[in-house]
Amino acid sequence: AQERYASIRDRKTVTLDGKELSLVMNAGLMADLPSLDSSGAEGVGLFRTELQFLVRNQMPKRSELVSLYGRVLDAAHGKRVVFRTLDIGSDKVLPYMKPTDEPNPALGWRAIRVGLDKPGVMRMQLQALIRAANGRPLTIMFPFVAQAEEYHMARAEVDKTIERERKLGHVLPETLEVGAMLETPSLAFAPQKFFDDVGFLSVGGNDLKQFFFAADRENERVRRRYDTLNVSFLSLIERIVERCAISGTPLSFCGEDAGRPIEALCLAAMGIRTLSMRPASIGPVKSLLLRSNLDELRKIISDARHRGEQSVRPAVMAWLKQQS
Protein backbone atom coordinates (compact mmCIF):
# COMPACT_ATOMS: atom_id res chain seq x y z
CA ALA A 1 0.00 0.00 0.00
CA GLN A 2 2.92 2.31 0.74
CA GLU A 3 3.92 1.97 -2.93
CA ARG A 4 0.64 3.50 -4.05
CA TYR A 5 1.62 6.71 -2.34
CA ALA A 6 5.31 6.67 -3.28
CA SER A 7 4.83 9.48 -5.79
CA ILE A 8 3.62 11.89 -3.11
CA ARG A 9 5.89 10.65 -0.33
CA ASP A 10 8.41 13.47 -0.61
CA ARG A 11 5.89 16.18 -1.41
CA LYS A 12 5.02 18.85 1.09
CA THR A 13 1.47 18.60 2.37
CA VAL A 14 -0.12 21.75 0.97
CA THR A 15 -3.88 21.92 0.44
CA LEU A 16 -5.59 23.41 -2.64
CA ASP A 17 -6.09 26.66 -0.72
CA GLY A 18 -2.42 26.82 0.23
CA LYS A 19 -2.48 25.61 3.84
CA GLU A 20 0.62 23.69 4.81
CA LEU A 21 0.42 20.73 7.18
CA SER A 22 3.00 18.62 8.87
CA LEU A 23 2.35 14.88 8.90
CA VAL A 24 4.32 12.98 11.50
CA MET A 25 4.13 9.45 12.84
CA ASN A 26 3.43 7.59 16.06
CA ALA A 27 6.01 5.05 17.22
CA GLY A 28 7.05 3.11 20.28
CA LEU A 29 9.53 0.44 19.28
CA MET A 30 12.84 0.55 17.45
CA ALA A 31 11.20 -1.48 14.67
CA ASP A 32 8.91 1.46 13.90
CA LEU A 33 11.73 3.81 12.99
CA PRO A 34 12.43 2.64 9.42
CA SER A 35 8.89 3.80 8.61
CA LEU A 36 10.05 7.39 8.96
CA ASP A 37 11.70 7.19 5.56
CA SER A 38 9.30 4.81 3.86
CA SER A 39 6.20 6.80 4.86
CA GLY A 40 7.61 10.26 4.29
CA ALA A 41 6.71 11.31 7.86
CA GLU A 42 8.39 14.56 8.83
CA GLY A 43 9.22 13.27 12.29
CA VAL A 44 7.87 11.26 15.22
CA GLY A 45 4.99 13.19 16.78
CA LEU A 46 4.45 10.64 19.54
CA PHE A 47 6.99 8.14 20.80
CA ARG A 48 5.16 6.01 23.36
CA THR A 49 8.01 5.14 25.74
CA GLU A 50 5.91 2.78 27.85
CA LEU A 51 6.01 0.08 25.15
CA GLN A 52 9.67 -0.53 25.97
CA PHE A 53 8.78 -0.93 29.63
CA LEU A 54 5.85 -3.23 28.90
CA VAL A 55 7.79 -5.74 26.79
CA ARG A 56 10.26 -6.49 29.60
CA ASN A 57 9.96 -8.45 32.80
CA GLN A 58 12.07 -6.12 34.87
CA MET A 59 12.55 -2.38 35.13
CA PRO A 60 15.01 -1.32 32.40
CA LYS A 61 18.28 0.16 33.63
CA ARG A 62 19.03 3.80 32.96
CA SER A 63 22.00 2.81 30.80
CA GLU A 64 19.71 0.64 28.65
CA LEU A 65 17.33 3.55 28.17
CA VAL A 66 20.18 5.89 27.23
CA SER A 67 21.27 3.48 24.54
CA LEU A 68 17.72 2.87 23.33
CA TYR A 69 16.72 6.55 23.09
CA GLY A 70 20.08 7.31 21.51
CA ARG A 71 19.39 4.73 18.81
CA VAL A 72 15.93 6.21 18.22
CA LEU A 73 17.46 9.65 17.69
CA ASP A 74 20.18 8.18 15.44
CA ALA A 75 17.53 6.47 13.33
CA ALA A 76 15.55 9.71 13.04
CA HIS A 77 18.50 11.42 11.31
CA GLY A 78 17.77 14.82 12.81
CA LYS A 79 14.00 14.66 12.35
CA ARG A 80 12.13 15.76 15.49
CA VAL A 81 11.11 12.99 17.90
CA VAL A 82 8.56 13.76 20.62
CA PHE A 83 9.30 11.43 23.53
CA ARG A 84 6.27 10.94 25.71
CA THR A 85 7.20 10.00 29.27
CA LEU A 86 5.75 6.81 30.74
CA ASP A 87 2.02 6.45 30.30
CA ILE A 88 1.45 3.52 32.64
CA GLY A 89 -0.59 2.56 35.66
CA SER A 90 -4.02 1.10 36.16
CA ASP A 91 -4.69 -1.14 33.19
CA LYS A 92 -1.16 -0.86 31.73
CA VAL A 93 0.49 -2.48 34.73
CA LEU A 94 4.17 -3.20 34.49
CA PRO A 95 4.77 -6.85 35.46
CA TYR A 96 7.45 -5.69 37.91
CA MET A 97 5.34 -3.00 39.61
CA LYS A 98 2.97 -3.68 42.45
CA PRO A 99 -0.53 -3.57 40.95
CA THR A 100 -3.00 -1.19 42.52
CA ASP A 101 -6.57 -2.29 42.79
CA GLU A 102 -8.73 0.48 41.39
CA PRO A 103 -12.44 0.41 40.53
CA ASN A 104 -12.00 2.75 37.53
CA PRO A 105 -8.48 2.27 36.15
CA ALA A 106 -8.95 4.72 33.25
CA LEU A 107 -9.76 7.41 35.78
CA GLY A 108 -7.18 6.18 38.22
CA TRP A 109 -3.57 6.49 39.22
CA ARG A 110 -1.89 6.59 35.85
CA ALA A 111 0.62 8.38 33.64
CA ILE A 112 1.84 11.70 35.04
CA ARG A 113 -0.03 11.08 38.30
CA VAL A 114 2.30 8.15 38.98
CA GLY A 115 5.26 10.15 37.70
CA LEU A 116 4.66 13.00 40.12
CA ASP A 117 3.77 10.88 43.15
CA LYS A 118 6.68 8.47 42.70
CA PRO A 119 9.22 10.52 40.78
CA GLY A 120 12.07 7.99 40.82
CA VAL A 121 11.26 6.37 37.49
CA MET A 122 10.39 9.69 35.85
CA ARG A 123 13.72 11.16 36.94
CA MET A 124 15.58 8.16 35.59
CA GLN A 125 13.75 8.51 32.30
CA LEU A 126 14.46 12.24 32.05
CA GLN A 127 18.14 11.63 32.77
CA ALA A 128 18.24 8.90 30.14
CA LEU A 129 16.63 11.20 27.56
CA ILE A 130 19.07 14.02 28.25
CA ARG A 131 22.08 11.70 28.05
CA ALA A 132 20.74 10.04 24.91
CA ALA A 133 20.30 13.42 23.23
CA ASN A 134 23.98 14.02 23.93
CA GLY A 135 23.94 17.58 22.66
CA ARG A 136 21.18 17.07 20.07
CA PRO A 137 17.75 18.75 20.28
CA LEU A 138 15.36 17.04 22.71
CA THR A 139 11.57 17.10 22.91
CA ILE A 140 9.72 15.74 25.94
CA MET A 141 5.94 15.44 26.35
CA PHE A 142 4.00 14.58 29.51
CA PRO A 143 0.88 12.42 29.20
CA PHE A 144 -2.49 12.88 30.86
CA VAL A 145 -2.00 16.37 32.25
CA ALA A 146 -5.38 17.38 33.73
CA GLN A 147 -4.46 20.70 35.29
CA ALA A 148 -1.73 23.28 34.79
CA GLU A 149 0.00 22.56 38.06
CA GLU A 150 0.81 19.00 36.99
CA TYR A 151 2.61 20.35 33.97
CA HIS A 152 4.50 22.91 36.05
CA MET A 153 5.60 20.25 38.54
CA ALA A 154 6.77 17.97 35.76
CA ARG A 155 8.53 20.87 34.05
CA ALA A 156 10.32 21.62 37.35
CA GLU A 157 11.56 18.01 37.39
CA VAL A 158 12.99 18.53 33.92
CA ASP A 159 14.78 21.70 35.00
CA LYS A 160 16.16 20.02 38.12
CA THR A 161 17.38 17.09 36.08
CA ILE A 162 19.04 19.37 33.54
CA GLU A 163 20.83 21.15 36.37
CA ARG A 164 21.97 17.86 37.88
CA GLU A 165 23.24 16.61 34.54
CA ARG A 166 25.10 19.86 33.97
CA LYS A 167 26.83 19.52 37.34
CA LEU A 168 27.76 15.93 36.52
CA GLY A 169 29.46 17.21 33.39
CA HIS A 170 27.08 15.71 30.81
CA VAL A 171 26.48 17.50 27.53
CA LEU A 172 23.10 19.22 27.58
CA PRO A 173 20.59 19.13 24.70
CA GLU A 174 21.12 21.77 22.04
CA THR A 175 17.49 22.79 22.41
CA LEU A 176 14.84 21.54 24.81
CA GLU A 177 11.10 21.58 24.16
CA VAL A 178 8.73 20.46 26.90
CA GLY A 179 5.04 20.03 26.25
CA ALA A 180 1.92 18.22 27.38
CA MET A 181 -0.78 16.02 25.98
CA LEU A 182 -4.25 17.46 26.08
CA GLU A 183 -6.35 14.37 26.71
CA THR A 184 -8.66 15.39 29.51
CA PRO A 185 -11.36 18.00 28.75
CA SER A 186 -10.31 19.97 31.85
CA LEU A 187 -7.04 21.05 30.28
CA ALA A 188 -8.86 22.76 27.42
CA PHE A 189 -10.33 25.09 30.07
CA ALA A 190 -7.10 25.77 31.98
CA PRO A 191 -6.15 29.43 32.55
CA GLN A 192 -4.81 31.11 29.42
CA LYS A 193 -1.51 31.45 31.28
CA PHE A 194 -1.07 27.69 30.97
CA PHE A 195 -1.23 28.00 27.19
CA ASP A 196 1.40 30.76 27.38
CA ASP A 197 3.69 28.63 29.55
CA VAL A 198 3.48 25.20 27.93
CA GLY A 199 6.04 24.55 25.20
CA PHE A 200 3.52 22.80 22.95
CA LEU A 201 0.35 20.74 23.17
CA SER A 202 -0.71 17.54 21.49
CA VAL A 203 -4.33 16.45 21.60
CA GLY A 204 -4.59 12.79 22.58
CA GLY A 205 -7.86 12.27 20.81
CA ASN A 206 -8.33 8.68 21.97
CA ASP A 207 -8.47 9.65 25.62
CA LEU A 208 -9.98 13.10 25.06
CA LYS A 209 -12.93 11.57 23.24
CA GLN A 210 -13.34 8.82 25.83
CA PHE A 211 -13.58 11.37 28.63
CA PHE A 212 -15.59 13.94 26.70
CA PHE A 213 -18.35 11.48 25.83
CA ALA A 214 -17.84 9.31 28.94
CA ALA A 215 -17.45 6.29 26.65
CA ASP A 216 -14.75 3.72 27.35
CA ARG A 217 -12.37 3.54 24.37
CA GLU A 218 -11.91 -0.21 25.00
CA ASN A 219 -15.59 -1.06 25.24
CA GLU A 220 -16.92 -2.33 21.92
CA ARG A 221 -20.48 -1.58 22.89
CA VAL A 222 -19.91 2.13 23.31
CA ARG A 223 -16.67 3.13 21.66
CA ARG A 224 -18.12 3.82 18.24
CA ARG A 225 -21.31 5.32 19.54
CA TYR A 226 -20.11 8.93 19.41
CA ASP A 227 -18.73 10.38 16.22
CA THR A 228 -15.47 12.33 16.23
CA LEU A 229 -17.27 14.65 13.82
CA ASN A 230 -19.99 15.26 16.41
CA VAL A 231 -20.48 19.03 16.65
CA SER A 232 -19.84 19.07 20.42
CA PHE A 233 -16.46 17.44 19.98
CA LEU A 234 -15.59 19.78 17.11
CA SER A 235 -16.50 22.73 19.35
CA LEU A 236 -14.00 21.48 21.89
CA ILE A 237 -11.35 21.15 19.19
CA GLU A 238 -12.18 24.63 17.92
CA ARG A 239 -11.74 26.04 21.41
CA ILE A 240 -8.36 24.34 21.84
CA VAL A 241 -7.19 25.67 18.46
CA GLU A 242 -8.28 29.20 19.35
CA ARG A 243 -6.64 29.17 22.76
CA CYS A 244 -3.38 27.87 21.32
CA ALA A 245 -3.50 30.51 18.60
CA ILE A 246 -3.91 33.30 21.18
CA SER A 247 -0.77 32.13 22.98
CA GLY A 248 1.14 31.07 19.87
CA THR A 249 1.36 27.54 21.30
CA PRO A 250 2.29 24.86 18.76
CA LEU A 251 -0.54 22.32 18.56
CA SER A 252 -0.77 18.85 17.12
CA PHE A 253 -3.23 15.96 17.24
CA CYS A 254 -1.97 12.44 17.87
CA GLY A 255 -4.97 10.17 18.48
CA GLU A 256 -6.08 7.49 16.02
CA ASP A 257 -8.40 9.94 14.28
CA ALA A 258 -5.38 11.78 12.88
CA GLY A 259 -4.81 8.73 10.68
CA ARG A 260 -8.37 8.47 9.37
CA PRO A 261 -8.51 10.56 6.20
CA ILE A 262 -11.95 12.13 6.68
CA GLU A 263 -11.40 12.85 10.36
CA ALA A 264 -7.91 14.18 9.63
CA LEU A 265 -9.32 16.44 6.93
CA CYS A 266 -11.91 17.88 9.31
CA LEU A 267 -9.31 18.38 12.05
CA ALA A 268 -7.24 20.28 9.48
CA ALA A 269 -10.28 22.35 8.55
CA MET A 270 -10.73 23.18 12.25
CA GLY A 271 -7.18 24.57 12.22
CA ILE A 272 -4.94 21.71 13.33
CA ARG A 273 -1.73 21.83 11.29
CA THR A 274 0.27 18.90 12.66
CA LEU A 275 -1.16 15.40 12.62
CA SER A 276 0.60 12.38 14.11
CA MET A 277 -0.54 8.95 12.98
CA ARG A 278 0.37 5.35 12.19
CA PRO A 279 2.95 5.39 9.38
CA ALA A 280 0.61 3.55 7.00
CA SER A 281 -1.91 6.38 7.27
CA ILE A 282 0.44 9.12 6.06
CA GLY A 283 -0.08 8.34 2.36
CA PRO A 284 -3.91 8.21 2.41
CA VAL A 285 -4.21 11.29 4.63
CA LYS A 286 -1.74 13.29 2.56
CA SER A 287 -3.42 12.25 -0.67
CA LEU A 288 -6.80 13.58 0.50
CA LEU A 289 -5.33 16.80 1.94
CA LEU A 290 -3.53 17.57 -1.33
CA ARG A 291 -6.89 17.43 -3.15
CA SER A 292 -8.87 19.51 -0.65
CA ASN A 293 -9.76 23.11 0.02
CA LEU A 294 -9.89 23.59 3.79
CA ASP A 295 -11.61 26.99 3.73
CA GLU A 296 -14.41 25.50 1.67
CA LEU A 297 -14.70 22.53 4.04
CA ARG A 298 -14.70 24.82 7.07
CA LYS A 299 -17.74 26.54 5.56
CA ILE A 300 -19.48 23.18 5.01
CA ILE A 301 -18.80 22.32 8.66
CA SER A 302 -20.06 25.71 9.92
CA ASP A 303 -23.24 25.43 7.89
CA ALA A 304 -23.96 21.95 9.27
CA ARG A 305 -23.40 23.24 12.79
CA HIS A 306 -25.74 26.15 12.19
CA ARG A 307 -28.41 23.80 10.90
CA GLY A 308 -28.22 22.04 14.27
CA GLU A 309 -26.94 18.72 12.98
CA GLN A 310 -25.53 16.27 15.50
CA SER A 311 -22.56 15.29 13.36
CA VAL A 312 -21.09 17.10 10.38
CA ARG A 313 -20.24 13.76 8.75
CA PRO A 314 -23.19 13.57 6.33
CA ALA A 315 -22.49 17.10 5.08
CA VAL A 316 -18.77 16.39 4.73
CA MET A 317 -19.42 13.12 2.89
CA ALA A 318 -21.81 14.84 0.49
CA TRP A 319 -19.23 17.58 -0.17
CA LEU A 320 -16.50 15.00 -0.81
CA LYS A 321 -18.72 13.03 -3.17
CA GLN A 322 -19.50 16.10 -5.16
CA GLN A 323 -15.75 16.80 -5.54
CA SER A 324 -14.89 13.42 -7.05
Ligand code: PEP
Ligand atom coordinates in the same frame (compact mmCIF):
# COMPACT_ATOMS: atom_id res chain seq x y z
C1 PEP B 1 -4.45 9.35 22.93
O1 PEP B 1 -4.97 9.19 24.05
O2 PEP B 1 -5.06 9.80 21.94
C2 PEP B 1 -3.03 9.00 22.70
C3 PEP B 1 -2.43 9.32 21.58
O3 PEP B 1 -2.39 8.28 23.66
P1 PEP B 1 -2.66 6.73 23.92
O4 PEP B 1 -3.46 6.20 22.76
O5 PEP B 1 -1.31 6.10 24.04
O6 PEP B 1 -3.43 6.75 25.21
Ligand code: MG
Ligand atom coordinates in the same frame (compact mmCIF):
# COMPACT_ATOMS: atom_id res chain seq x y z
MG1 MG C 1 -3.79 8.79 25.81
